[in-house]
Amino acid sequence: MKRNSLKIYLLTFLTVIGLASCTDLEIEETDSFISAGFQGLQDPVASLNALYGSFGALGDQANTFALNEVTTDAFLIPTRGADWGDNGRWRKLHTHEWGLEESDILTPFQQWTSSQLLASQILDSRSNADAATAAGAHFLRAFSMWMILDLYGQVPYRDTQAPDSDLPTVLSGTAAVDFIIADLDAAIAGLPTTGAGDQENLRNASKAAARFLKARVLLNKHVYENQLTGGGGSAASSDMAEVIALVDQITADGFDLETIPYFDIFKADADSETIWWLQTCVCNRIFNGLHYSSTGLGGGGWNGFSTLAEYYDMFEGDPNSNRYDADRMTRLDGQEPRRGGVPPGGLPFTGAPGTGDEGGFENGSNVGDGFLIGQQYALDGTPLTDRQGAPLEFSREFVDGNGATSLINNSERTGIRVMKYSPRFDGGFGNTQILFRYADAYLMKAEAMMRSGGDPTAMVNALRTVRGATPLGSVSESDLLEERGRELFAEQVRRQDLIRFGQYLRDWEFKGANEVGSQTRALFPIPLPQLLANPNLQQNPGY
Numbered sequence: 409m410k411r412n413s414l415k416i417y418l419l420t421f422l423t424v425i426g427l428a429s430c431t432d433l434e435i436e437e438t439d440s441f442i443s444a445g446f447q448g449l450q451d452p453v454a455s456l457n458a459l460y461g462s463f464g465a466l467g468d469q470a471n472t473f474a475l476n477e478v479t480t481d482a483f484l485i486p487t488r489g490a491d492w493g494d495n496g497r498w499r500k501l502h503t504h505e506w507g508l509e510e511s512d513i514l515t516p517f518q519q520w521t522s523s524q525l526l527a528s529q530i531l532d533s534r535s536n537a538d539a540a541t542a543a544g545a546h547f548l549r550a551f552s553m554w555m556i557l558d559l560y561g562q563v564p565y566r567d568t569q570a571p572d573s574d575l576p577t578v579l580s581g582t583a584a585v586d587f588i589i590a591d592l593d594a595a596i597a598g599l600p601t602t603g604a605g606d607q608e609n610l611r612n613a614s615k616a617a618a619r620f621l622k623a624r625v626l627l628n629k630h631v632y633e634n635q636l637t638g639g640g641g642s643a644a645s646s647d648m649a650e651v652i653a654l655v656d657q658i659t660a661d662g663f664d665l666e667t668i669p670y671f672d673i674f675k676a677d678a679d680s681e682t683i684w685w686l687q688t689c690v691c692n693r694i695f696n697g698l699h700y701s702s703t704g705l706g707g708g709g710w711n712g713f714s715t716l717a718e719y720y721d722m723f724e725g726d727p728n729s730n731r732y733d734a735d736r737m738t739r740l741d742g743q744e745p746r747r748g749g750v751p752p753g754g755l756p757f758t759g760a761p762g763t764g765d766e767g768g769f770e771n772g773s774n775v776g777d778g779f780l781i782g783q784q785y786a787l788d789g790t791p792l793t794d795r796q797g798a799p800l801e802f803s804r805e806f807v808d809g810n811g812a813t814s815l816i817n818n819s820e821r822t823g824i825r826v827m828k829y830s831p832r833f834d835g836g837f838g839n840t841q842i843l844f845r846y847a848d849a850y851l852m853k854a855e856a857m858m859r860s861g862g863d864p865t866a867m868v869n870a871l872r873t874v875r876g877a878t879p880l881g882s883v884s885e886s887d888l889l890e891e892r893g894r895e896l897f898a899e900q901v902r903r904q905d906l907i908r909f910g911q912y913l914r915d916w917e918f919k920g921a922n923e924v925g926s927q928t929r930a931l932f933p934i935p936l937p938q939l940l941a942n943p944n945l946q947q948n949p950g951y
Contacts (some may be wrong), residue, residue: 543598714823748778
């Protein structure tokens with residue numbers, strides 16, 4: 409029942425011969441292994457635009473998103489009857505029992521090495537890219553290499569001017585970080601200063617976006633330096649000071665915490681928080697969790713993705729109920745605004761921008777915001793039912809037909825659903841998905857202060873006050889991790905945050921008993937085709 413709109417375009421391939429395996433062992437030019445006869449790109453501007461377009465892959469629910477979110481406490485996808493079984497694909501990610509042949513592990517490595525290679529080709533002197541194009545390529549190459557480093561710990565790098573027979577070198581640890589930082593410094597020097605609210609131009613990289621990514625790399629630098637040797641290490645004070653300075657420079661460009669309602673930040677409208685957004689459909693973020701009957705938009709929901717009750721419980725409010733009044737503003741269960749709510753029906757259609765008319769109601773307005781639990785309702789307020797006629801009440805628990813806790817043979821109703829983008833707008837198919845947001849940068853600064861011996865309490869409480877949450881008496885390391893979880897859910901940062909705070913290997917519901925504390929799972933395995941094609945790569949420890 410998964411739906412993937414992503415199309416992967418393969419330029420050429422060589423099939424590895426003589427191996428008896430069910431794995432699709434292909435070596436591809438897009439993996440940066442082959443560049444025979446390359447003499448520069450004829451149109452580097454068009455290539456840069458194509459490279460930006462390829463980043464729409466981050467809008468998918470699988471692959472990179474799945475690695476960053478489904479492998480954490482934030483998302484899981486139980487098998488519901490015959491739906492979402494997929495040979496255990498989704499379950500294995502959440503339980504940390506993945507193998508070497510998972511498509512969600514193979515595909516991102518190929519995608520990000522492909523992006524890195526194209527960026528390097530744009531930057532090749534024979535392509536004669538202008539300064540602005542080169543700056544954009546430096547940024548996108550840095551992002552691509554950072555993503556490979558973060559997920560796999562080793563980054564194959566192809567020098568486009570080296571002989572065709574040369575294998576890509578492999579960067580890891582400090583060497584990889586230094587390369588990425590050098591690219592980002594070049595990007596910062598050449599990218600435009602695009603201020604907050606310039607929505608059209610913020611879909612391309614700016615100085616603020618490059619500074620944001622540099623801050624993120626530096627915040628995780630001590631992790632990257634030790635990830636192939638069992639983890640450990642601590643952040644350097646000089647790196648944390650630079651993180652703070654970078655965020656201050658982003659603030660100086662006019663970016664700030666928004667005072668509008670939290671979920672309005674994720675509309676296509678201009679705001680003060682969006683630093684970089686992708687022109688890719690938000691539909692995966694909406695439909696993958698909704699029940700088939702939740703909305704008529706797009707043919708209905710796909711009834712898969714849910715969150716753990718322990719994640720939902722990080723937010724203020726009743727653990728068993730999360731309701732809005734009919735106005736969608738009044739919260740009935742003591743919940744903080746970021747937890748959202750379930751409305752008792754739809755809103756009257758008024759012609760508001762981006763909305764559609766469905767029998768006098770705003771289409772999709774019966775679907776709540778944030779975390780959906782309990783009874784769900786149709787536009788006219790009628791209580792919805794599942795396909796078997798049972799009340800459509802999303803539950804905290806994941807149980808099978810016998811009532812036993814399980815990720816297999818669940819009903820259509822198990823699991824709290826997550827709704828960051830609203831189906832009310834653009835029919836659920838808007839094309840503005842935020843990737844870098846000021847609140848994230850703000851919390852990175854608070855964390856850098858804490859890792860430098862400072863107290864982040866005032867900063868965290870300032871954010872909580874803006875968001876309508878109760879201030880905290882003090883902020884510990886675990887408090888800061890939870891605050892990032894509350895603020896940034898479904899924004900593809902959870903795995904990285906858990907690793908940095910030393911919590912990714914801990915136990916959570918449904919994690920495999922033998923995988924709790926397994927350092928092996930801090931990285932994903934290097935795909936077998938890459939190892940066969942490039943002996944400079946070595947399989948990650950434990951695989």
